[in-house]
Amino acid sequence: MTAALALGDDALVLSHRLGEWAGHAPVLEEEVALANIALDLLGQARTLLSLVGDEDELAYRREERAFRNLQLVEQPNGDFAHTIARQLYFSTYQLLLYGQLASGDSAFAALAAKAVKEVAYHQDHAEQWTLRLGDGTTESHERMQRACDALWRFTGEMFHPVEGLDVDREALRSAWLESVTGVLHRATLTVPDTPDTGAWSAGAGRQGLHTEAFGRMLAEMQHLHRSHPGASW
Amino acid sequence: MSSSKDWPLWEVFVRSRRGLSHTHAGSLHAPDAEMALRHARDLYTRRNEGVSIWVVPSTAVTASSPDEKDPFFEPSADKPYRHPTFYDIPEGVKHL
Numbered sequence: 382m383t384a385a386l387a388l389g390d391d392a393l394v395l396s397h398r399l400g401e402w403a404g405h406a407p408v409l410e411e412e413v414a415l416a417n418i419a420l421d422l423l424g425q426a427r428t429l430l431s432l433v434g435d436e437d438e439l440a441y442r443r444e445e446r447a448f449r450n451l452q453l454v455e456q457p458n459g460d461f462a463h464t465i466a467r468q469l470y471f472s473t474y475q476l477l478l479y480g481q482l483a484s485g486d487s488a489f490a491a492l493a494a495k496a497v498k499e500v501a502y503h504q505d506h507a508e509q510w511t512l513r514l515g516d517g518t519t520e521s522h523e524r525m526q527r528a529c530d531a532l533w534r535f536t537g538e539m540f541h542p543v544e545g546l547d548v549d550r551e552a553l554r555s556a557w558l559e560s561v562t563g564v565l566h567r568a569t570l571t572v573p574d575t576p577d578t579g580a581w582s583a584g585a586g587r588q589g590l591h592t593e594a595f596g597r598m599l600a601e602m603q604h605l606h607r608s609h610p611g612a613s614w
Numbered sequence: 615m616s617s618s619k620d621w622p623l624w625e626v627f628v629r630s631r632r633g634l635s636h637t638h639a640g641s642l643h644a645p646d647a648e649m650a651l652r653h654a655r656d657l658y659t660r661r662n663e664g665v666s667i668w669v670v671p672s673t674a675v676t677a678s679s680p681d682e683k684d685p686f687f688e689p690s691a692d693k694p695y696r697h698p699t700f701y702d703i704p705e706g707v708k709h710l
Binding site: 414 | 642643645648649652653657
């Protein structure tokens with residue numbers, strides 16, 4: 382189940398990244414918002430990884446190279462603008478992807494139908510913040526633009542083929558581009574024109590190649606389980 | 615957590631289901647009304663508590679003062695005939 386692993390790892394890894402904001406978010410209200418999104422994603426990850434095997438084994442016992450998540454979701458939180466840009470790019474993709482899967486008859490249809498409502502809220506949350514930061518102060522605009530630019534090269538990977546994932550990738554890509562472009566324009570931001578595919582772009586997460594920060598994230602995520610194998614409450 | 619002092623305070627009212635009124639749930643900080651609504655969703659309806667949310671700027675609330683407690687509320691204390699205790703309520707009528 383390559384596809385279930387890919388989508389499950391996306392949700393698991395992004396959930397962990399968002400969870401890293403706990404205790405560090407700029408305001409309490411936003412901390413709860415990010416934690417809510419993280420918990421939605423964790424729920425999706427559990428369902429998807431359970432299709433593949435034992436969810437705990439998969440989450441806590443795999444090596445870095447065995448993870449199939451997009452490189453986008455493993456990128457560090459950075460400042461709040463980076464977290465929001467990452468979320469906007471990913472949630473828009475997930476919303477469109479789950480929308481397609483929900484109307485199909487694959488093994489993911491039921492999960493997608495439930496998750497699409499959660500993800501619609503994630504996308505809205507990211508969009509609201511993109512608008513406010515982009516069209517906010519000079520500093521917030523600069524930071525938001527920098528974040529959108531920095532993460533752009535990781536977006537092409539979302540539209541690479543995944544074995545077992547029966548979706549119209551061209552439709553997905555054009556709808557994604559239209560949605561994200563619309564939000565960035567309304568936020569008075571410039572749509573990055575640097576490559577998102579090809580030799581200069583990043584993205585081989587689906588093949589198990591990950592960026593430097595992912596190893597550290599994984600070490601933190603897995604250390605408790607690895608230090609106390611089989612422990613229970 | 616320091617920047618929240620720049621954000622205005624909002625009072626949150628949640629209606630738990632159809633047929634009931636909105637009830638004050640608490641307050642929160644948010645940069646504007648739309649974000650206040652979303653924060654309220656995350657803070658006060660995450661355990662399936664609501665079907666509708668209102669947010670109101672706290673500054674828009676005029677409250678009775680504790681000093682006025684007696685003239686405001688005491689006169690109603692000895693008027694039991696204002697309570698609808700003299701009716702038989704048919705079974706099955708809720709939220710009356």
